[in-house]
Amino acid sequence: MELYDNFQPHLHRAEDAIPPAKTWWIWKVFWILLAVTAVEVGVAYANYELAFTSKQVLKYFYIGLTIVKAYYIIFSYMHLGDEKKSFRLTLGILVILMVYFIVLMMIEGLYQEDVRLIFPEYLISDMPAAAH
Amino acid sequence: MAHAQTVAAQKPWSGGDAPFNISWGKMMMWFFLVSDALTFSSLLIYYGATRNMNREFWPNPDEVYNHFPMVEGHIPLAFVSLMTFILIMSSVTMVLAVEAGHRFDKKGVIKWMIWTIIGGFIFLGSQAYEWYHFIHGTADGKVLENGMGIIHGANMTENQYGPKQFANLFFLITGFHGTHVFSGVILNIIVLFMTIKGVFHRRGHYEMVEKVGLYWHFVDLVWVFVFTFFYLI
Numbered sequence: 001m002e003l004y005d006n007f008q009p010h011l012h013r014a015e016d017a018i019p020p021a022k023t024w025w026i027w028k029v030f031w032i033l034l035a036v037t038a039v040e041v042g043v044a045y046a047n048y049e050l051a052f053t054s055k056q057v058l059k060y061f062y063i064g065l066t067i068v069k070a071y072y073i074i075f076s077y078m079h080l081g082d083e084k085k086s087f088r089l090t091l092g093i094l095v096i097l098m099v100y101f102i103v104l105m106m107i108e109g110l111y112q113e114d115v116r117l118i119f120p121e122y123l124i125s126d127m128p129a130a131a132h
Numbered sequence: 133m134a135h136a137q138t139v140a141a142q143k144p145w146s147g148g149d150a151p152f153n154i155s156w157g158k159m160m161m162w163f164f165l166v167s168d169a170l171t172f173s174s175l176l177i178y179y180g181a182t183r184n185m186n187r188e189f190w191p192n193p194d195e196v197y198n199h200f201p202m203v204e205g206h207i208p209l210a211f212v213s214l215m216t217f218i219l220i221m222s223s224v225t226m227v228l229a230v231e232a233g234h235r236f237d238k239k240g241v242i243k244w245m246i247w248t249i250i251g252g253f254i255f256l257g258s259q260a261y262e263w264y265h266f267i268h269g270t271a272d273g274k275v276l277e278n279g280m281g282i283i284h285g286a287n288m289t290e291n292q293y294g295p296k297q298f299a300n301l302f303f304l305i306t307g308f309h310g311t312h313v314f315s316g317v318i319l320n321i322i323v324l325f326m327t328i329k330g331v332f333h334r335r336g337h338y339e340m341v342e343k344v345g346l347y348w349h350f351v352d353l354v355w356v357f358v359f360t361f362f363y364l365i
Contacts, residue, residue: 018235018236018237019235021231021232021235021237021240022231023228023231026224026227026228026231027224030220030221030224033220034217034220037213037216037217037220040360040364041209041213044194044208044209044364045209048194048208055365058364058365059365062360062364062365063360063365065360066356066357066359066360069356070353070356070357073223073349073352073353073356074349074353077223077226077227077349077352078345078346078349078350083152083153083154084152084153084154086152087152087154087159087162090152091162091166094166094170097170098169098170098173098177101173101174101177102173102177102180105177105178105180105181106180106181106184108181109180109181109182109183109184109185110184112181112184112185113184113185113186113187116185
Protein backbone atom coordinates (compact mmCIF):
# COMPACT_ATOMS: atom_id res chain seq x y z
CA MET A 1 0.00 0.00 0.00
CA GLU A 2 2.84 2.40 0.81
CA LEU A 3 4.06 2.13 -2.77
CA TYR A 4 0.93 3.77 -4.07
CA ASP A 5 0.34 6.17 -1.22
CA ASN A 6 3.58 8.14 -1.42
CA PHE A 7 1.70 10.79 -3.36
CA GLN A 8 -1.60 11.91 -1.89
CA PRO A 9 -3.07 14.79 -3.84
CA HIS A 10 -6.08 15.75 -1.73
CA LEU A 11 -5.45 14.34 1.70
CA HIS A 12 -8.26 15.09 4.11
CA ARG A 13 -9.10 13.79 7.52
CA ALA A 14 -12.49 12.39 8.42
CA GLU A 15 -13.22 15.10 10.96
CA ASP A 16 -12.60 17.97 8.52
CA ALA A 17 -15.68 19.99 7.54
CA ILE A 18 -16.86 19.63 3.93
CA PRO A 19 -16.25 22.89 2.03
CA PRO A 20 -19.05 24.18 -0.23
CA ALA A 21 -19.11 23.06 -3.85
CA LYS A 22 -17.66 25.22 -6.64
CA THR A 23 -19.26 23.89 -9.79
CA TRP A 24 -19.80 26.93 -11.99
CA TRP A 25 -16.91 26.01 -14.37
CA ILE A 26 -18.32 22.50 -14.86
CA TRP A 27 -21.66 23.90 -16.01
CA LYS A 28 -19.97 26.56 -18.14
CA VAL A 29 -18.10 23.85 -20.09
CA PHE A 30 -21.30 21.79 -20.28
CA TRP A 31 -23.15 24.67 -21.96
CA ILE A 32 -20.27 25.20 -24.37
CA LEU A 33 -20.29 21.50 -25.38
CA LEU A 34 -24.08 21.55 -25.73
CA ALA A 35 -24.04 24.75 -27.79
CA VAL A 36 -21.35 23.44 -30.16
CA THR A 37 -23.29 20.19 -30.70
CA ALA A 38 -26.48 22.20 -31.27
CA VAL A 39 -24.68 24.35 -33.87
CA GLU A 40 -23.47 21.21 -35.67
CA VAL A 41 -26.92 19.66 -35.82
CA GLY A 42 -28.55 23.01 -36.64
CA VAL A 43 -26.21 23.63 -39.56
CA ALA A 44 -26.82 20.09 -40.82
CA TYR A 45 -30.60 20.63 -40.77
CA ALA A 46 -30.34 24.10 -42.30
CA ASN A 47 -28.30 22.60 -45.10
CA TYR A 48 -30.98 19.94 -45.82
CA GLU A 49 -33.55 22.68 -46.26
CA LEU A 50 -31.56 25.44 -47.95
CA ALA A 51 -28.53 23.60 -49.39
CA PHE A 52 -26.44 26.72 -48.89
CA THR A 53 -23.05 25.07 -49.07
CA SER A 54 -21.33 21.89 -50.22
CA LYS A 55 -20.70 18.83 -48.09
CA GLN A 56 -16.98 19.38 -48.56
CA VAL A 57 -17.09 22.76 -46.80
CA LEU A 58 -19.32 21.39 -44.05
CA LYS A 59 -16.86 18.53 -43.48
CA TYR A 60 -14.09 20.91 -42.43
CA PHE A 61 -16.57 22.94 -40.39
CA TYR A 62 -17.64 19.82 -38.45
CA ILE A 63 -14.06 18.65 -37.91
CA GLY A 64 -13.14 22.10 -36.58
CA LEU A 65 -16.03 22.10 -34.10
CA THR A 66 -15.17 18.54 -33.05
CA ILE A 67 -11.65 19.65 -32.18
CA VAL A 68 -13.11 22.52 -30.13
CA LYS A 69 -15.22 20.01 -28.16
CA ALA A 70 -12.24 17.69 -27.73
CA TYR A 71 -10.20 20.63 -26.41
CA TYR A 72 -12.77 21.45 -23.73
CA ILE A 73 -13.19 17.81 -22.65
CA ILE A 74 -9.45 17.13 -22.44
CA PHE A 75 -8.26 20.40 -20.91
CA SER A 76 -11.18 21.14 -18.62
CA TYR A 77 -12.94 17.91 -17.67
CA MET A 78 -9.82 15.73 -17.73
CA HIS A 79 -7.82 18.51 -16.02
CA LEU A 80 -4.95 18.29 -18.47
CA GLY A 81 -4.74 22.08 -18.38
CA ASP A 82 -3.77 21.86 -14.70
CA GLU A 83 -0.92 19.40 -15.29
CA LYS A 84 2.71 20.33 -15.86
CA LYS A 85 3.70 21.51 -19.30
CA SER A 86 6.26 18.71 -19.64
CA PHE A 87 3.51 16.14 -19.08
CA ARG A 88 1.27 17.78 -21.67
CA LEU A 89 4.13 17.61 -24.17
CA THR A 90 4.75 13.94 -23.34
CA LEU A 91 1.20 13.13 -24.38
CA GLY A 92 1.05 15.69 -27.17
CA ILE A 93 4.06 14.31 -29.05
CA LEU A 94 2.12 11.08 -29.66
CA VAL A 95 -0.59 13.07 -31.46
CA ILE A 96 1.99 13.74 -34.21
CA LEU A 97 1.73 10.03 -35.08
CA MET A 98 -2.02 10.41 -35.56
CA VAL A 99 -1.69 13.43 -37.84
CA TYR A 100 0.96 11.64 -39.91
CA PHE A 101 -1.26 8.57 -40.23
CA ILE A 102 -4.29 10.67 -41.23
CA VAL A 103 -2.41 12.40 -44.06
CA LEU A 104 -0.92 9.09 -45.22
CA MET A 105 -4.21 7.21 -45.33
CA MET A 106 -6.22 10.00 -46.98
CA ILE A 107 -3.69 10.16 -49.84
CA GLU A 108 -3.65 6.38 -50.07
CA GLY A 109 -7.46 6.19 -50.18
CA LEU A 110 -7.75 8.69 -53.04
CA TYR A 111 -4.97 6.92 -54.93
CA GLN A 112 -6.71 3.57 -54.53
CA GLU A 113 -9.85 5.10 -55.96
CA ASP A 114 -7.92 6.28 -59.02
CA VAL A 115 -6.47 2.82 -59.48
CA ARG A 116 -9.93 1.34 -59.34
CA LEU A 117 -11.34 3.83 -61.85
CA ILE A 118 -8.46 3.49 -64.33
CA PHE A 119 -8.21 -0.32 -64.04
CA PRO A 120 -11.78 -1.57 -63.50
CA GLU A 121 -10.60 -5.20 -63.57
CA TYR A 122 -9.23 -4.56 -60.07
CA LEU A 123 -12.74 -3.78 -58.86
CA ILE A 124 -13.28 -5.71 -55.67
CA SER A 125 -15.94 -8.31 -56.40
CA ASP A 126 -18.26 -7.50 -53.49
CA MET A 127 -18.60 -3.86 -54.43
CA PRO A 128 -21.76 -2.81 -56.30
CA ALA A 129 -20.84 -2.82 -59.98
CA ALA A 130 -22.34 0.58 -60.85
CA ALA A 131 -23.31 3.72 -59.01
CA HIS A 132 -26.99 3.85 -58.12
CA MET B 133 8.76 7.50 4.98
CA ALA B 134 9.02 11.26 5.35
CA HIS B 135 12.79 11.07 4.89
CA ALA B 136 12.42 8.92 1.76
CA GLN B 137 10.01 11.47 0.30
CA THR B 138 12.33 14.44 0.79
CA VAL B 139 15.23 12.54 -0.79
CA ALA B 140 13.09 11.46 -3.73
CA ALA B 141 11.75 14.99 -4.18
CA GLN B 142 15.27 16.20 -4.92
CA LYS B 143 15.72 13.58 -7.67
CA PRO B 144 12.33 13.03 -9.27
CA TRP B 145 13.65 10.65 -11.98
CA SER B 146 15.63 8.38 -9.65
CA GLY B 147 12.62 6.29 -8.66
CA GLY B 148 10.49 6.19 -5.57
CA ASP B 149 8.67 9.36 -6.54
CA ALA B 150 6.19 10.13 -9.29
CA PRO B 151 7.52 12.49 -11.98
CA PHE B 152 5.44 15.40 -13.36
CA ASN B 153 3.93 15.89 -9.90
CA ILE B 154 1.16 13.39 -10.75
CA SER B 155 0.58 10.14 -8.92
CA TRP B 156 1.65 6.96 -10.73
CA GLY B 157 -1.92 5.76 -11.06
CA LYS B 158 -3.10 8.87 -12.86
CA MET B 159 -0.04 9.03 -15.07
CA MET B 160 -0.43 5.42 -16.18
CA MET B 161 -4.13 5.98 -16.81
CA TRP B 162 -3.14 8.85 -19.13
CA PHE B 163 -0.62 6.68 -20.97
CA PHE B 164 -3.21 3.94 -21.38
CA LEU B 165 -5.71 6.47 -22.71
CA VAL B 166 -3.22 7.81 -25.25
CA SER B 167 -2.52 4.30 -26.53
CA ASP B 168 -6.25 3.62 -26.68
CA ALA B 169 -6.69 6.89 -28.57
CA LEU B 170 -4.16 5.65 -31.14
CA THR B 171 -6.22 2.46 -31.56
CA PHE B 172 -9.45 4.39 -32.05
CA SER B 173 -7.81 6.90 -34.38
CA SER B 174 -6.44 4.12 -36.60
CA LEU B 175 -9.94 2.61 -36.83
CA LEU B 176 -11.47 5.97 -37.74
CA ILE B 177 -8.65 6.75 -40.17
CA TYR B 178 -9.23 3.42 -41.89
CA TYR B 179 -12.92 4.34 -42.09
CA GLY B 180 -11.97 7.61 -43.80
CA ALA B 181 -9.60 5.94 -46.24
CA THR B 182 -12.16 3.26 -47.17
CA ARG B 183 -14.70 5.98 -47.73
CA ASN B 184 -12.29 7.83 -50.01
CA MET B 185 -11.73 4.60 -51.96
CA ASN B 186 -15.49 4.14 -52.54
CA ARG B 187 -16.82 7.65 -52.69
CA GLU B 188 -19.50 6.96 -55.31
CA PHE B 189 -20.88 3.89 -53.49
CA TRP B 190 -20.73 5.21 -49.95
CA PRO B 191 -24.21 5.73 -48.44
CA ASN B 192 -25.35 9.09 -47.11
CA PRO B 193 -25.54 8.64 -43.32
CA ASP B 194 -28.75 10.70 -43.16
CA GLU B 195 -30.51 8.01 -45.18
CA VAL B 196 -29.25 5.18 -42.96
CA TYR B 197 -29.63 6.46 -39.39
CA ASN B 198 -32.91 8.34 -39.49
CA HIS B 199 -35.21 6.58 -37.03
CA PHE B 200 -36.41 7.73 -33.64
CA PRO B 201 -38.23 5.68 -30.98
CA MET B 202 -42.02 5.93 -31.12
CA VAL B 203 -41.93 8.41 -34.03
CA GLU B 204 -43.01 7.54 -37.55
CA GLY B 205 -41.06 8.86 -40.51
CA HIS B 206 -37.44 9.77 -41.13
CA ILE B 207 -35.67 12.15 -38.76
CA PRO B 208 -31.94 12.18 -39.48
CA LEU B 209 -29.47 13.01 -36.68
CA ALA B 210 -32.10 13.36 -33.94
CA PHE B 211 -31.44 10.08 -32.14
CA VAL B 212 -27.63 10.28 -32.25
CA SER B 213 -27.82 13.88 -31.03
CA LEU B 214 -29.82 12.60 -28.08
CA MET B 215 -27.18 9.91 -27.47
CA THR B 216 -24.46 12.58 -27.57
CA PHE B 217 -26.40 14.68 -25.10
CA ILE B 218 -26.78 11.68 -22.74
CA LEU B 219 -23.05 10.94 -22.84
CA ILE B 220 -22.06 14.60 -22.33
CA MET B 221 -24.53 14.77 -19.44
CA SER B 222 -23.04 11.66 -17.79
CA SER B 223 -19.60 13.21 -18.30
CA VAL B 224 -20.81 16.27 -16.39
CA THR B 225 -22.09 14.15 -13.50
CA MET B 226 -18.71 12.38 -13.47
CA VAL B 227 -16.86 15.70 -13.11
CA LEU B 228 -19.27 16.61 -10.32
CA ALA B 229 -18.42 13.29 -8.60
CA VAL B 230 -14.68 14.02 -8.92
CA GLU B 231 -15.25 17.53 -7.57
CA ALA B 232 -17.20 16.13 -4.61
CA GLY B 233 -14.30 13.72 -4.02
CA HIS B 234 -11.87 16.65 -3.84
CA ARG B 235 -14.01 18.14 -1.10
CA PHE B 236 -14.17 14.76 0.68
CA ASP B 237 -17.96 14.78 0.31
CA LYS B 238 -18.87 11.09 0.38
CA LYS B 239 -22.62 11.61 -0.10
CA GLY B 240 -21.99 13.83 -3.13
CA VAL B 241 -19.68 11.25 -4.72
CA ILE B 242 -22.29 8.51 -4.25
CA LYS B 243 -25.08 10.66 -5.70
CA TRP B 244 -23.16 11.76 -8.81
CA MET B 245 -21.67 8.29 -9.43
CA ILE B 246 -25.19 6.82 -9.47
CA TRP B 247 -26.28 9.43 -12.04
CA THR B 248 -23.20 8.66 -14.13
CA ILE B 249 -23.98 4.94 -14.09
CA ILE B 250 -27.61 5.60 -15.08
CA GLY B 251 -26.39 7.75 -17.99
CA GLY B 252 -24.06 4.96 -19.09
CA PHE B 253 -26.86 2.40 -19.09
CA ILE B 254 -29.19 4.70 -21.05
CA PHE B 255 -26.45 5.22 -23.62
CA LEU B 256 -25.90 1.45 -23.95
CA GLY B 257 -29.63 0.93 -24.42
CA SER B 258 -29.68 3.61 -27.13
CA GLN B 259 -26.81 1.91 -28.89
CA ALA B 260 -28.69 -1.41 -28.78
CA TYR B 261 -31.65 0.34 -30.42
CA GLU B 262 -29.35 1.81 -33.06
CA TRP B 263 -27.87 -1.62 -33.83
CA TYR B 264 -31.31 -3.24 -33.94
CA HIS B 265 -32.46 -0.84 -36.65
CA PHE B 266 -29.20 -1.06 -38.56
CA ILE B 267 -29.35 -4.89 -38.60
CA HIS B 268 -33.05 -5.14 -39.48
CA GLY B 269 -33.09 -2.35 -42.06
CA THR B 270 -36.08 -1.05 -44.00
CA ALA B 271 -39.02 -2.91 -45.51
CA ASP B 272 -37.83 -2.14 -49.06
CA GLY B 273 -34.35 -3.52 -48.68
CA LYS B 274 -32.12 -3.86 -51.71
CA VAL B 275 -31.96 -6.45 -54.51
CA LEU B 276 -28.79 -8.51 -54.21
CA GLU B 277 -26.11 -8.12 -56.87
CA ASN B 278 -26.63 -11.69 -58.13
CA GLY B 279 -30.40 -11.14 -58.30
CA MET B 280 -31.02 -14.06 -55.94
CA GLY B 281 -33.13 -12.16 -53.43
CA ILE B 282 -33.55 -9.05 -51.36
CA ILE B 283 -31.38 -8.03 -48.42
CA HIS B 284 -32.98 -6.15 -45.52
CA GLY B 285 -30.62 -4.38 -43.16
CA ALA B 286 -27.08 -5.61 -42.66
CA ASN B 287 -24.96 -8.58 -41.67
CA MET B 288 -21.24 -9.27 -41.92
CA THR B 289 -21.34 -10.25 -45.62
CA GLU B 290 -24.23 -8.27 -47.15
CA ASN B 291 -26.04 -5.04 -46.42
CA GLN B 292 -28.66 -2.89 -48.09
CA TYR B 293 -26.85 0.41 -47.58
CA GLY B 294 -23.64 0.23 -49.57
CA PRO B 295 -20.24 -1.49 -49.63
CA LYS B 296 -19.65 -4.43 -47.32
CA GLN B 297 -17.02 -2.38 -45.44
CA PHE B 298 -19.62 0.22 -44.51
CA ALA B 299 -21.56 -2.21 -42.30
CA ASN B 300 -18.44 -3.97 -41.04
CA LEU B 301 -16.83 -0.71 -39.94
CA PHE B 302 -20.08 0.38 -38.31
CA PHE B 303 -20.14 -2.85 -36.28
CA LEU B 304 -16.43 -2.65 -35.47
CA ILE B 305 -16.15 0.99 -34.42
CA THR B 306 -19.45 1.52 -32.62
CA GLY B 307 -19.10 -1.97 -31.11
CA PHE B 308 -15.59 -1.22 -29.86
CA HIS B 309 -16.81 2.07 -28.42
CA GLY B 310 -19.80 0.32 -26.82
CA THR B 311 -17.42 -2.18 -25.21
CA HIS B 312 -15.52 0.75 -23.73
CA VAL B 313 -18.74 2.27 -22.40
CA PHE B 314 -19.72 -1.08 -20.90
CA SER B 315 -16.38 -1.58 -19.14
CA GLY B 316 -16.55 2.05 -17.98
CA VAL B 317 -19.95 1.40 -16.40
CA ILE B 318 -18.55 -1.70 -14.67
CA LEU B 319 -15.60 0.32 -13.31
CA ASN B 320 -18.00 3.05 -12.16
CA ILE B 321 -20.11 0.47 -10.32
CA ILE B 322 -17.02 -0.98 -8.59
CA VAL B 323 -15.90 2.52 -7.52
CA LEU B 324 -19.44 3.31 -6.34
CA PHE B 325 -19.45 0.25 -4.07
CA MET B 326 -15.96 1.09 -2.77
CA THR B 327 -17.20 4.62 -1.98
CA ILE B 328 -20.27 3.30 -0.18
CA LYS B 329 -18.09 0.96 1.87
CA GLY B 330 -15.90 3.96 2.81
CA VAL B 331 -12.64 2.62 1.32
CA PHE B 332 -11.58 6.03 -0.04
CA HIS B 333 -12.69 7.81 3.12
CA ARG B 334 -10.30 5.65 5.13
CA ARG B 335 -7.56 5.99 2.50
CA GLY B 336 -7.70 9.76 2.88
CA HIS B 337 -8.27 10.68 -0.78
CA TYR B 338 -10.74 10.00 -3.60
CA GLU B 339 -8.16 9.70 -6.35
CA MET B 340 -9.66 6.44 -7.64
CA VAL B 341 -12.82 8.37 -8.61
CA GLU B 342 -10.60 10.73 -10.58
CA LYS B 343 -8.85 7.88 -12.43
CA VAL B 344 -12.14 6.21 -13.38
CA GLY B 345 -13.37 9.68 -14.33
CA LEU B 346 -10.47 10.08 -16.77
CA TYR B 347 -11.50 6.84 -18.46
CA TRP B 348 -15.14 7.92 -18.59
CA HIS B 349 -14.29 11.29 -20.17
CA PHE B 350 -12.15 9.49 -22.72
CA VAL B 351 -15.17 7.38 -23.71
CA ASP B 352 -17.14 10.60 -24.16
CA LEU B 353 -14.29 12.08 -26.19
CA VAL B 354 -14.23 9.10 -28.57
CA TRP B 355 -17.99 9.38 -29.02
CA VAL B 356 -17.61 13.04 -30.03
CA PHE B 357 -15.36 11.88 -32.89
CA VAL B 358 -17.55 8.90 -33.83
CA PHE B 359 -20.54 11.25 -33.93
CA THR B 360 -18.75 13.56 -36.35
CA PHE B 361 -17.27 10.97 -38.67
CA PHE B 362 -20.14 8.47 -38.77
CA TYR B 363 -23.23 10.62 -38.53
CA LEU B 364 -22.44 14.20 -39.51
CA ILE B 365 -20.03 13.88 -42.43
